[in-house]
Amino acid sequence: MNASNHLFDFHGDWLTHTLANADSELPETKTELPDGTRISRKGTGVLWLTPPAERANPNQEALIVSAGIHGNETAPIEVLNALVSELLAGEWELDCPLLLILGNPPAMVAGERFMDVNLNRLFNGAHRESHYDGLPEARRARFLEEMCRQFAMAHHGLALSHYDLHTAIRPSKRERFALYPYSEGRSVPPADQCAFLLEAEVETLLLQHKESTVFSAFSASFLGAESFTIELGKVRPFGHNDLRRFRGIEQALRRRFGGLPAPEAGPPFDHLTVFEVVHEILNTGPSFQFHVPDDVANFTEYQPGTVIWEDGQTRYQVGTAPEAIVFPNPAVPVGQRVGLLVRPAAPGYNWKS
Numbered sequence: 001m002n003a004s005n006h007l008f009d010f011h012g013d014w015l016t017h018t019l020a021n022a023d024s025e026l027p028e029t030k031t032e033l034p035d036g037t038r039i040s041r042k043g044t045g046v047l048w049l050t051p052p053a054e055r056a057n058p059n060q061e062a063l064i065v066s067a068g069i070h071g072n073e074t075a076p077i078e079v080l081n082a083l084v085s086e087l088l089a090g091e092w093e094l095d096c097p098l099l100l101i102l103g104n105p106p107a108m109v110a111g112e113r114f115m116d117v118n119l120n121r122l123f124n125g126a127h128r129e130s131h132y133d134g135l136p137e138a139r140r141a142r143f144l145e146e147m148c149r150q151f152a153m154a155h156h157g158l159a160l161s162h163y164d165l166h167t168a169i170r171p172s173k174r175e176r177f178a179l180y181p182y183s184e185g186r187s188v189p190p191a192d193q194c195a196f197l198l199e200a201e202v203e204t205l206l207l208q209h210k211e212s213t214v215f216s217a218f219s220a221s222f223l224g225a226e227s228f229t230i231e232l233g234k235v236r237p238f239g240h241n242d243l244r245r246f247r248g249i250e251q252a253l254r255r256r257f258g259g260l261p262a263p264e265a266g267p268p269f270d271h272l273t274v275f276e277v278v279h280e281i282l283n284t285g286p287s288f289q290f291h292v293p294d295d296v297a298n299f300t301e302y303q304p305g306t307v308i309w310e311d312g313q314t315r316y317q318v319g320t321a322p323e324a325i326v327f328p329n330p331a332v333p334v335g336q337r338v339g340l341l342v343r344p345a346a347p348g349y350n351w352k353s
C-alpha cells in the first residue's frame with residue numbers, strides 16, 4: 001500500500017480525504033515514505049511530518065503552516081494540498097519537522113467562512129468561554145492548540161515559525177499582506193522572516209497593536225513562534241482560483257520545506273512596506289453605525305476628519321494624517337472586529353533586502 005492510500009483511505013489526496021471526513025473524529029494513522037519521512041495523520045486535516053534524523057535541517061527550524069481556518073478561503077488550501085501530493089509522490093524531500101493544518105473542514109465543505117462561530121476568534125483560550133460550550137468550532141480550536149503545543153514541545157530547541165494562510169473577503173489595493181501579531185517586547189519581525197515574506201511575493205506587512213485571539217497570535221504568544229497571518233488574494237470557491245497568483249507562496253514553502261537556500265531577492269519583491277494599526281473598530285451594539293461602504297477595497301485611504309463609525313456615545317474620525325481601512329465587515333457579532341484602521345509605519349520600519 002502506498003503512503004497516500006494508507007493516510008487517505010483510498011480517497012485520493014489529502015484535501016479529498018479531509019472533505020470526505022469533515023464531520024468525523026478520525027483516529028491517528030501513521031505511515032512512512034520510502035525515504036524515511038514519517039507522517040502521522042493526527043485527525044481530519046492535520047498532518048505531522050518528521051524527516052529522517054540524518055537530514056541537515058540547516059535552519060534548525062520547525063514549521064507550522066495552516067490554511068482553511070476560514071472554510072471559504074480555498075486557494076491556500078489548494079496550495080498546501082498540492083505540496084502534500086508532491087511530497088507523497090517523492091518529488092522533493094522534507095528537511096524539517098512540519099505540522100500542516102486544514103483548519104475548518106465542515107466550513108470548507110459548506111463553502112462558508114465558518115459554521116457557528118468564527119474559528120479565528122477562538123484561540124489563545126477564547127474557546128473556553130462558556131457561550132462557546134459544545135460548539136464544534138470551539139472543539140476544533142482546542143484540538144488545534146493542543147496539536148501545536150505538542151508539536152512545539154516535541155521540537156523544543158528548534159526555531160518555530162507559523163504561517164496561517166488566508167484570502168480576503170474584499171479586493172485589496174495591496175494584493176498580498178501579512179499581519180504580525182502583537183507580542184510584548186517585539187516590534188518588527190527578524191530579517192529572515194521579512195525575506196521569506198518577500199520570497200512569497202508578500203510585500204506589505206501590518207504590525208498589530210494589541211493581543212488578540214487569532215491563531216497566529218496564539219502561536220506567537222503561547223508558543224513563542226514567529227507567526228504571521230498571511231492574506232494572499234481574494235476568497236473564491238474551490239476550483240475557481242487562479243493558482244498562478246499563488247506561485248510565490250507555493251515556491252517559497254516548497255523551498256523552505258526542503259531546507260534549500262533562499263533565492264536572491266529581486267524587484268519588485270525586494271522591499272517590505274510596513275503599516276501599523278491605529279485603531280480597531282469593534283461592533284459596539286445596536287446603535288453602531290459604520291460609514292465605510294460594504295464593498296470598499298482593503299487599504300482604501302480616508303482623509304483627516306472623515307467620520308468612520310459612530311454610536312450614541314462615540315464618534316471616530318480620522319486623525320491628523322490619512323488612515324486606511326483593512327477588513328471592513330460590519331456583519332460581525334457585537335464585540336467583534338468590524339475593521340482595522342492603519343497608517344504607514346515610520347519609514348525606518350520598512351525593510352529592504
Ligand SMILES: O=C(O)CCC(=O)N[C@@H](CCC(=O)O)C(=O)O
Binds near residue numbers: 120170
Ligand atoms: O477579508 C476579511 O475581512 C477577513 C480576512 C481574514 O480572515 N483575516 C483574518 C485576519 C487575522 C489577523 O488579524 O491576524 C481574520 O479576520 O481572521
Ligand SMILES: [Zn+2]
Binds near residue numbers: 069070073166167
Ligand atoms: Zn481568513
